[in-house]
Amino acid sequence: MSNDAVPFWRRKTLTEMTRGEWESLCDGCAKCCLFKLEDEDTGEIHQTNVCCQLLDLDTCRCTRYGERSKLVPSCVTLEPHHLDEFDWLPTTCAYRLLHEGEDLPDWHPLVSGDPHSVVESGHSIGKRCIPENEVDDLQDHLVAWE
Ligand code: SF4
């Protein structure tokens, strides 16, 4: 197999990728738009099913993507040079998987060739989360996402 036949995510490190390649790794699951709680004693991260109110639950996309950092200071823009901060990302996130030396899953659109495979495989959270403005206590919404 020639080198060009090997997908870019297998032959390049995250820091070697073009901006387009980097962006294409995001599968659009929106799990990173969910609120998380950190155990003060252990540092363990617990996931919730409560999402940022700027998330469009139908499309699973940010409604204010260009202004997200200004409007939501806690919204982290992922960059290759922040690799060591990625341990809070969901275990299915392509950036975390590749950073940890894993491959992309079969349902990732880059592998399946189908943009709908994230939803069909159950990895999109769009229809399964609650906007933050409808929730009183995050503690009541802890979930373990795959
Ligand atoms: S968790 Fe990762 S793959 Fe999913 S939307 Fe966020 S950055 Fe993209």
Ligand code: SF4
């Ligand atoms: S601002 Fe947009 S990208 Fe950031 S957490 Fe909210 S919905 Fe997600």
